Every structure is written in C-alpha cells, then in structure tokens.
Amino acid sequence: MQEQYRPDQIEKAVQSEWEARAAHRVTEDASKPKYYCLSMLPYPSGKLHMGHVRNYSIGDALSRYLAMNGHNVLQPMGWDAFGLPAENAAMKNNLPPAKWTYDNIAHMKGQLKALGFALDWSREVTTCKPDYYRWNQWLFLRMWEKGIVYRKSAVVNWDPVDQTVLANEQVIDGRGWRTGATVEKREIPMYYMKITSYADELIAQLEKLGWPEPVKLMQKNWIGKSDGAEIHFPYEDGSGVLKVFSTRPDTIYGASFVAVAPEHVLAQKAAQNNSALQAFIEECKKGGVTEAELATQEKKGMDTGLFVTHPLTQQQLPVLIANYVLIGYGEGAVMGVPAHDERDFHFAKKYNLPILPVVAHAGKTYSTDTWQDWYSDEGVAINSHDFDGKPTAEFKKKIGVVLAALNLGGPRITYRLRDWGISRQRYWGTPIPMIHCESCGDVPVPDDQLPVVLPENLVPDGSGNPLAKTVSFFQCDCPKCGKPARRETDTMDTFVDSSWYFMRYCSPDAKTMVDERAEYWMPIDQYIGGIEHAILHLLYARFWTKVMRDLKLVSFDEPFTNLLTQGMVLNHIFFRKSEKAGITYFPPEEVQIHRDDNGRITGATGSDGQPIEYGGFGTMSKSKLNGVDPQAIVDQYGADTARLFVMFASPPDQSVEWSDAGVEGAFRFLRRLWKIVHDHVSAGVVARYTGGELSAELKTLRNQLHRTIDKVGDDYGRRKQFNTAIAAVMELLNNFTKLSDTSQSARAVAQELLETVTVILSPIVPHICTTLWSELRPGTTLADQQWPKVDSAALQQDEIELVIQVNGKLRGSLTVPAKATREDVEELARNNEAVIRHVGDTPIKKVVVVPGRLVNIVV
C-alpha cells in the first residue's frame, strides 16, 4: 500500500472503475424497495458553485447510505437550461444562448463527474431540448382544453426606452438596469394556469408531507385561504355594482369609503373628464410591480367624486383611488373600515375620513387618536343596528347570508394565491403553442405539429423578444381556417420546466410524456435543494403533478414525499464605496485581511495599499466576487476533501460559512485516516474480531465503535445531519490512535474498527474509502458491502456515570452499576462528599433522579 494519500491518483482510478461497470446505472426492480433521491437540477451558469457541491454531496451521501441498506436507488441529474442569464450572456458575447448553454453543460457535467457523485447519467434531461419541452407544450394544450389555461391581462414592469418588459431582477431602485429609465407598470395579455382551483388541495395535502414544518407553514400562508364575504356597493346612478371582498364583513357598518385600484374601471371612468385624476393614475403607474415595493410605498389616494351606496345603511360612500389596492387581488377594490384596519386607519387620518368603531373589546377604550394593534382583534359588534352585541365570528357567518338574501353579495372564500401567469416576453424558453388568427381568435397548435421548435440561432439585443422580429418563426397559417395568422412569440416561465423534470428522469426516452416507469419510481422519496425554493418552485411542481393526475397521466397526488432544504454557502464580502463608481467588490483571496486581537476581521487592504471595507458574510455570488470555485478545491485537495468540508462545516439546513482553513482541516483528517490504515495494513491484515475475551480497554473501544455505527446510521438516515456523524467518527479514531496494545485481539479489533470506518464514511468520501477497503480486504470491494450491523453485546455497559446536582448546580459525579435502582442511586448521592459539603445541615426538600442521567438534590 502506498504511504502517501494521493487523491489525484485514487479518485481518477476509482471513478474509471465505476464508469467501466456502469456502477450507478439503475433499472426498475420489483424485488427491492425503491428509493428516489433527487437533488434540484442546476442552472447551467458556467461553473458549478459551492451550493451545488453541497446540495449534491448531501444527495449522494443519502443515496449511497440507502443503497448500502438494500434499496434500489435512483439519483439522476439534468439541466434547467432555459432562462434569462443565457440571454444576458448572449448579448454580452454576441453569440446565441444555445451555444453558451450547451458549452456550460459540457463543462459542468465534467465537474460533477470529477466530484464522484453516484449519478445515473443515462437519464440526463436538458430542458431546452425539443424532446423535453415538447411535453410542456403538449400538457399546456391539454390544460387549455380543460380550461385550466386561460388568457387575461397582467401588469408588468415596462422599460419605456428599450420598449421591453423587465424582470423584477432587472429593476434597480425603480429604474431599468440597462437604460436607467424610470420603470412603468403596463398591462399586457398573458396565459394563466388556474393554480387557485387547486388551492384547497394544496393546503390540505401539506399535512401528509414529510417536509420541514416552516416550509409547510410558508406554503400555507402563501396560499392564504381566507373566509369572508363579497359585498356589493351599487353605483349611485344605478348602472352597476362595485364588488369588494372582505375578511371582516362584520365591520361593514364601519365602512366610510371604498378604495379602488388605479386600473379599476371606476377609476378609469372617473378620470375621463378629470385631468387631476388622470395625473394621479399616471403617477400610480410609476415604479415596479413587486409586492415588497407596493407594501412599503407611501399610501396615497385621491377622491374620484363618485359615490356608491352602502348596501345596508343606504349611505352614500365616497369612491377613492388608492395606490395600495391591487387590481389582481380579489376584485381590485376594498371597503375602507378605518376603525379596524391599520392601513385604512392611516389612510382615513390622512384624507380626513370618518372613523367609526363598530367592534368593542372587553375592558378596552377606543380612541381615534392613534392606532392600537388590538383594534383589529375580534370582539363584539356595536353601532351595527340589529347585529349589536354579536360576537365577531357569529356576525361574520350571519352577514354573508343577509347579503346573499339581498342579492348584494354573500359568503365567499378567497386566496392570497394568484393564478400562475406563465407568459414571458423572452426568447430563451419553451414557445407557447398558440396561434392568433384574426377570424378564429386564439387557436391551439394541433398535436401533430408539436413541438413548436425554438430556433437556436438568434441573438437578443435587449429590446424586446427576438422571436417577435423573426418572420419565419411567427408567420404561419391558422390551423382552423387556413388563413395567414401569427404564432404566439411569448415563451413559458422556466418554472414550467422545473415542474415535472423529475418525472421525465424515470423514462427519458419515452414516446409519451411519462410512462409506467414513473409509477415505479415516483413519488420522490427525498428531495434536496435550496431553501430559496421553499415556496414557488415547490408549489408549482405540486400543482403540475395534480394536473397530470387529473389528466390520468400519473396516479400519485404529491411529487415530493420528503424534503430537505439546504442552507446557503456564504463567504466574506470585501468592498469599496465611492461617490462616482458606487460599490466595487474585491475577491477575498486578493485582499490583505486585517484582524483585531480576537482574530475578528476589521478590514482589509487592496493590492494598491488602499483600505477596503469588510462587509461580513454573504451568499457567494458573481456580483460580489466572493465565490469559491469548487474546481480549485478539487484540483488541490481532491473531491473527497471538498465533499467532507461542506458536509462537516454545518448541518445541511443551516448556512455554511466558507473557510480555507476548514478545507485544510478536512484534508488533514483524510490524510490521517489514510496513514492509520496504512500503518495497520503494513503490519499485515488479519481477520476481524468476531468474539472472545477482551481487555477492559478494548471492550470500551468496541463499545464506542458500535455506538458510533448506531449514531452515524441514525444521523444519515433519520436526522440527515452529517456534521455530527463525521465528528463521531473523528472521536472514535482519536481514541483508537491512543491505543498502544499490539496483541492479537487488539489487531482483530483494529481490523474490525478500520473496516467499519471505511464503510460508514464511504457515503461522504467514497473514493478514499473504496481504496482503503481494497487494502484492508484484498480481493473484495466496498461496493458489495452492506451497512454494518450493531453488535448489541458490545453496547452493554457494566457501569454508568451519573451527575450530581444540588439545587440544579453541578457538584460532582457518581459511578454506579448499570442495574442500580433509583433508591440505591439516591442513597449514594446523599452520602456523596460533595453533596455533604454543599448541603450541610440544610434539610433536603426533594431528590430528583433522572435514570442514566443525573441526581438533583433540592434544599
């Protein structure tokens, strides 16, 4: 056996051996329990980043662990290959996005192979290829037929200079990122998917999922089911009704105004002959469309001069236009109840509208001076005519019925969740398979004309969608009437691609969207990915799965049985700020770091000798220049070190802070492991310990060994916490190397211990473990090994140590026989020297004995 640990040599050798026998290829096998372990597919941005390494190291460790426990494990990989960055790169390089994307895929695939993940590459899916996205189009058409897809207008960010729609990401401080022009809101037609009709099921089935509770809660809140009422306010001229939705219809008698969105028909009507209103509506158009922006902007309004009639009191209420009312939510109008809604309260104060309390709260006095949080709590109705004295909940139920009887509304459930707008005015995406005909309207592309192929040779220029300028793409004949027509040039949201890729892995060559192989592998037993996907991606994929189920394409309800949301990978941020250039970032490896006496970073110096500010830890990103290239780590230390570091640095669901020294430490541990095995093997391999008398020292070591097997298995399988599993193995090896016994039995125990360690560490560092195993057991391979069994005899302990507390403070310890009774323990504790010293003559009130843990004497 070679004395030096040479990852560059062993990793290549081990990987070619895997490749030669297609070790990670899997097929459907009814004789074994299946385990579908999926990591979120990467966007091919150019290089892998540490977040990918982390994500796939976790997935690989779980996959390998489950395989050792007798499961038929599928771990596939693919590429989320459509999207905005490819278009940006295309503009920059003046090359089509396709080339950039395929080059990146080739490079990143090489990186994934070098990291040694047990991926079945025969199932690779690339979402920008027609054999994948044709099924996006095919399902879209099925949804159109079922009425799940429909068309309506939507508000988007509009850059008036480039005449183009901007992504939220492209709006910086209310301005277009390339032009600097103030962004406007603009309405355009879009295709929508009716995710809201699945809202109830999407909430209800969260319950059966093995997901982190916070993620389930976030989804539930996102869907945001609210039980309330629709209320109709007839127009003063009797020409129609203004519909509003309220979750607090019990406050109806407190309504002193109604507010409509600037895009609402009433607002438009009022502005017709009113230039001030027109100016206000124009002003409301300024700025972007994100909820964060709308929620933090100043609440502004303007009176329209129009009135509507209160449905119960017949009072005339003024109609205002308000910038905080969203046209896309509910009816685009709200009733203003200043006394019990914080936003309405401040609005009423600002515009001098009446504030009438209609809910009383026991023991509290209402004052219209300042807002108090309890104003919006439930209570008992007052100032509400026949309903006075009714508790909120009862009133809420009753009022819906009353309104329905008057034909002025009724009970209604709404959701915060909005239908999924999938149209994008972009080139690099799945073409939407629709044709617009002057006589026939929106006509679906017939199935036999699928896929609508995206031309791969266009280069976008930043002003609008190149597809809309490509005559050969959009010019077509109407499939219905045969007259000249125009093909839809919008493409689909890339969330469509990631909503079902995991099903395509099951049968990547199928001539249909999915086949019976999906029934074998799905649903996914373990899904792993970034916490940033906790809502949108996961929700869309769940919705898409339910649609496929309703179309009888699959038989399961939910795609992801268990979910692990991994934290981000962070690194130091260094920057300079200047008036002229704004913020300039510096890569951490290029600055001289300053530390205070405690080792804390205080700042840095650049290569020019000028000071640089320290910005703490932040996510690794291209813009902040603080990314660490995994390739550099692999080249210098090997894949096993890179994997060990990311797994050891913190638990999977927390963020990892990058540390060069930590990588060094991971490498040192592997080198040490190599040396320990080398020294053992050099003295000759022996048969592993199977039984017989052992010294107390060896018994203790075996006890620790078997406790470690148990713990590591539990950490991998149940807790999915790898850092503590690695720590436990480190501890075991620390104690092992303290052993100086060279007897026959000690060598047998050493053999058992080292064989076991190579097996239980192999899910995390498979290359070194595969190599070490071959040295420890020549002629056999690690690949054939099962997860080691815990020897229950080794777990038996004759004595245990208890802690003694007096009044909850640690005062000593006690070694007692494992079989000692509660009374024995208490007696021993009472007579303990430290206890006598601390208790003295004070009478003992109580003795708490926690078996196997501690004794607490309370005085």
Next chain:
RNA sequence: GCCGGGAUGGCGGAAUCGGUAGACGCAGCGGACUCAAAAUCCGCCGGUGGAAACACUGUGAGAGUUCGAGUCUCUCUCCCGGCACCA
C-alpha cells in the same frame, strides 16, 4: 411592509424528548522531533478570582415558567431567505 428562519468561545459548530454548555474541527499558545523549516505527534485553550482545590459567572437583550432552561412562553434588537418575470 408581510411570511419563514437564525443568533452559543477568537471562528465554524455540538448538546437528538427540559437534565454535565462548548463534543468535533479551525485558529492560537506551549512542548517533542529537526541544523532549520514544513509535515507529524503530545499538551493547554469561554470569562473573572485563586498557587491550587475550588468558587462565581456565562448560550443576542429583558422578563417569566420549572427542582433544573441554549432548549418552553412573552416582549425587543440585529442578521438571513422568500414576496409571484433571478433561478
């Protein structure tokens, strides 16, 4: 603004169901080996007082529940993720 999460030594983190706070690793300090360095090995390592035994104190801040709180409850501060066209 709203929803969710987090805060523990110089640093990353451990403490799994309310029961010994700081496992394991990094950095640092001391020593061995070496002509020397690197590597490796051994030891120390929250703070204060103490020669030591030991005592007190300590898990973002403030209160509370409990024999016992890093862990549970309430209030607050700061940081991170998401907010529907980044993926």
